[in-house]
Amino acid sequence: MCATPLLEGTRIRLEPLTLDHLTGLEAIAFDDRIWRYMPITMKTPDDLHNWVESALRLTEAGTTIAWATVLKSENRVIGSTRFSDLDRTHETAELGHTWLSPEFHGAGLNTEAKLLQLTYAFEELKLRRVALKTHHENVQSQKAMRKIGAVAEGRFRNHFIMPDGSQRHSLWFSVIREDWPQTKSRLEARVGDLTPPSV
Structure with a gap:
C-alpha cells in the first residue's frame, strides 16, 4: 500500500481523500456538467458517499491514490482526482477520475493538478x-492531453455504456518516463502563464 501524499501547488493542494471531504464535495458534485462524459452519474449524497468509499477501499488495496482538490485561497474543496490501476511491478498507473466544479473550468487549475500528480508519479x-483516457466526444479533454505532450495511443471501441444508455468509445493517451522532461516543461510554462502575479 502506498500512503497518499499531500501535494502542494501555487493555487491548489491535493489532499489525501477522506470521508471528511464529503461535505465540501457535496456542495459541488451534483452538477450534471461534471459527469457528462463519465461512465457514472452523481445524483445524491449516497451516490457520492459510495464513490468516496470505493476510492478509499481501492486505496487501501494499494491500486489507487485518491485526492481531494482544494483551492488554497479559500481553503475550499473544488473537486477530486486520482491515480487508478497503480501497478508497482510494471511501474504504471492511470490518471483519471478527475473533476472540478464547473465554476473553475478553464481556470488552469486542472493543469496545475496534472503537474503535481505527474511530478509525483x-x-x-x-x-x-x-495513462489517461477520455470519452470520444470530449474534444476539450483530448486537446488538453495533447497540449501537455501526452501521446495518443488509440481507441477502445464500445468501452462503456453511459448512464443514459449511449455508447462510449475511450481514447487513450500516455506520458512515459522518456516524455517526462518535455511534458514537465510544458506544464510548468502553462501553470506559470496562468498564475496571477500577486500569488
Missing part, C-alpha cells in the same frame, strides 16, 4: 508510464 514513485 515520475519523480517520487518512479513510474515508467501514466
Whole structure:
C-alpha cells in the first residue's frame, strides 16, 4: 500500500481523500456538467458517499491514490482526482477520475493538478508510464492531453455504456518516463502563464 501524499501547488493542494471531504464535495458534485462524459452519474449524497468509499477501499488495496482538490485561497474543496490501476511491478498507473466544479473550468487549475500528480508519479514513485483516457466526444479533454505532450495511443471501441444508455468509445493517451522532461516543461510554462502575479 502506498500512503497518499499531500501535494502542494501555487493555487491548489491535493489532499489525501477522506470521508471528511464529503461535505465540501457535496456542495459541488451534483452538477450534471461534471459527469457528462463519465461512465457514472452523481445524483445524491449516497451516490457520492459510495464513490468516496470505493476510492478509499481501492486505496487501501494499494491500486489507487485518491485526492481531494482544494483551492488554497479559500481553503475550499473544488473537486477530486486520482491515480487508478497503480501497478508497482510494471511501474504504471492511470490518471483519471478527475473533476472540478464547473465554476473553475478553464481556470488552469486542472493543469496545475496534472503537474503535481505527474511530478509525483515520475519523480517520487518512479513510474515508467501514466495513462489517461477520455470519452470520444470530449474534444476539450483530448486537446488538453495533447497540449501537455501526452501521446495518443488509440481507441477502445464500445468501452462503456453511459448512464443514459449511449455508447462510449475511450481514447487513450500516455506520458512515459522518456516524455517526462518535455511534458514537465510544458506544464510548468502553462501553470506559470496562468498564475496571477500577486500569488
